[in-house]
Amino acid sequence: MSPFKPDIPHPSVRRLSVYLRQLESLRVQDVRTVSSQTLAASLGLTGAQVRKDLAYLGSLGHPGIGYPTQELVSAIRRALGIDREWLAALAGVGNLARALLRYRGFPQQGFRIVALFDTDPAKIGQQVEGLTIHGVGHIPEVIAATGAELGVLTVPVEGAQAVADMLVAAGIRGVLNFAPTVLRLPASVSLVSVDLAVQLEQLAFLVQMASHD
Amino acid sequence: MSPFKPDIPHPSVRRLSVYLRQLESLRVQDVRTVSSQTLAASLGLTGAQVRKDLAYLGSLGHPGIGYPTQELVSAIRRALGIDREWLAALAGVGNLARALLRYRGFPQQGFRIVALFDTDPAKIGQQVEGLTIHGVGHIPEVIAATGAELGVLTVPVEGAQAVADMLVAAGIRGVLNFAPTVLRLPASVSLVSVDLAVQLEQLAFLVQMASHD
Numbered sequence: 007m008s009p010f011k012p013d014i015p016h017p018s019v020r021r022l023s024v025y026l027r028q029l030e031s032l033r034v035q036d037v038r039t040v041s042s043q044t045l046a047a048s049l050g051l052t053g054a055q056v057r058k059d060l061a062y063l064g065s066l067g068h069p070g071i072g073y074p075t076q077e078l079v080s081a082i083r084r085a086l087g088i089d090r091e092w093l094a095a096l097a098g099v100g101n102l103a104r105a106l107l108r109y110r111g112f113p114q115q116g117f118r119i120v121a122l123f124d125t126d127p128a129k130i131g132q133q134v135e136g137l138t139i140h141g142v143g144h145i146p147e148v149i150a151a152t153g154a155e156l157g158v159l160t161v162p163v164e165g166a167q168a169v170a171d172m173l174v175a176a177g178i179r180g181v182l183n184f185a186p187t188v189l190r191l192p193a194s195v196s197l198v199s200v201d202l203a204v205q206l207e208q209l210a211f212l213v214q215m216a217s218h219d
Numbered sequence: 220m221s222p223f224k225p226d227i228p229h230p231s232v233r234r235l236s237v238y239l240r241q242l243e244s245l246r247v248q249d250v251r252t253v254s255s256q257t258l259a260a261s262l263g264l265t266g267a268q269v270r271k272d273l274a275y276l277g278s279l280g281h282p283g284i285g286y287p288t289q290e291l292v293s294a295i296r297r298a299l300g301i302d303r304e305w306l307a308a309l310a311g312v313g314n315l316a317r318a319l320l321r322y323r324g325f326p327q328q329g330f331r332i333v334a335l336f337d338t339d340p341a342k343i344g345q346q347v348e349g350l351t352i353h354g355v356g357h358i359p360e361v362i363a364a365t366g367a368e369l370g371v372l373t374v375p376v377e378g379a380q381a382v383a384d385m386l387v388a389a390g391i392r393g394v395l396n397f398a399p400t401v402l403r404l405p406a407s408v409s410l411v412s413v414d415l416a417v418q419l420e421q422l423a424f425l426v427q428m429a430s431h432d
Contacts, residue, residue: 019421019424020417020421023414023416023417023420023421024401024414024417026420027399027400027401027414027416027417028401031400048401049401085424086420086423086424086427087423087424087426087427087428088420088423092419092423094419100318100321101314101315101317101318101321102314102315102318104314104318105313105314105315105317105318106415108313108314109415109416111399111414111415111416112415112416112419114416115416115419115420117416117419117423155426156419156422156423156426158419179426179429179430180422180423180425180426180429181422182418182419182422186240186324187240187244188237188240188241188261188262194429195429196422196425196426196428196429197422197425198418198419198421198422198425200413200415200418201236201237201240201324202319202322202324202325202413203236203240203322203324203325203327203328203330204233204236204237204240205395205411205413206305206307206325206328206330206369206371206395206411207236207239207299207301207328208232208233208236208411209369209393209394209395209409209410209411210299210300210301210305210330210369210393211232211298211299211300212393212409212410212411213300213368213369213392213393213409214299214300215300215409216392216393216407216408216409217392
């Protein structure tokens with residue numbers, strides 16, 4: 007049995023992540039309860055939107071009192087599937103990979119990068135942040151040995167599909183893709199793509215819209 | 220007068236970026252026309268969805284023939300506001316910044332990083348990818364001299380709001396924020412935030428959902 011309602015819409019899932027970030031910073035400040043209005047205001051949303059999203063987690067809040075911060079954090083982490091550790095393998099050890107390896111948000115949210123791969127003979131065998139870079143030919147045994155379930159793809163476009171295929175063949179269940187290309191994966195493997203130019207394009211669009219107001 | 224319909228919904232704007240990426244690769248392969256079905260299939264969408272999104276661009280396609288690739292590329296670039304060059308300033312020159320500076324997708328889509336800022340005295344004065352790193356105290360005159368309109372924030376959480384405020388005061392009209400924190404900006408300044416842990420959380424959620432199917 008799934009511990010959460012499996013029909014949370016995608017935009018709500020994204021907002022749950024954002025609420026979680028905000029709630030964790032409130033928890034650090036020892037804020038014990040939070041109202042939907044406070045949470046909404048701090049994120050530029052409406053209270054109704056926040057209440058609707060949080061209703062997917064079941065009955066949690068108390069009218070007039072708000073949500074208990076710690077319970078809400080736990081409920082969101084459970085709903086998102088991050089109430090446990092996720093092990094990830096990363097392929098393509100360039101600058102972006104090094105940034106991700108040092109990114110504190112990953113371990114804070116329960117994501118641990120446990121394996122590194124590259125195709126560059128000059129990089130294979132090197133250590134980065136305590137991990138050895140393996141050749142992509144060793145993907146099957148390294149994935150099996152580490153138990154990595156997620157793959158982070160920071161390879162150039164040219165090699166992205168081939169490396170993704172190797173990770174999938176080795177049993178990876180989800181891919182976070184930073185290569186600006188469309189990957190074809192089996193339906194059983196989840197995919198989230200982060201195209202950094204798309205993000206800048208969204209920004210340019212918003213700026214252009216604002217200037218026409 | 221705005222050259223586009225200003226009421227394109229956000230998810231459509233995001234998909235227009237994705238279509239653009241796909242169309243540009245088709246253009247390189249000298250594919251002159253493309254049907255909504257072909258475009259949809261290559262991206263795992265429905266033809267109806269693609270036609271609906273592209274209808275925001277005005278009348279472009281021909282039933283039974285499809286969309287002229289080059290015209291569609293131009294129309295999307297115009298709608299997104301990237302039929303011109305956008306100059307950007309980047310603050311926080313760490314690994315992520317270096318990855319972004321080498322990222323080919325930015326210049327390809329018309330984004331040019333023209334100024335670098337950091338607070339670290341050891342970095343100030345250094346050259347990265349042909350650009351000098353300036354101290355944040357010089358933000359006003361460097362932004363004015365370069366004409367940068369967008370700011371890319373790759374600073375640690377602690378400094379994010381202060382640096383964002385300095386960029387805004389210097390006239391920046393939009394911020395692409397990679398710091399995993401919620402920024403408060405004036406309504407006149409556009410903001411797109413990329414929280415990399417949120418992306419991994421979305422992936423974990425999808426993988427968890429798939430395993431419950």
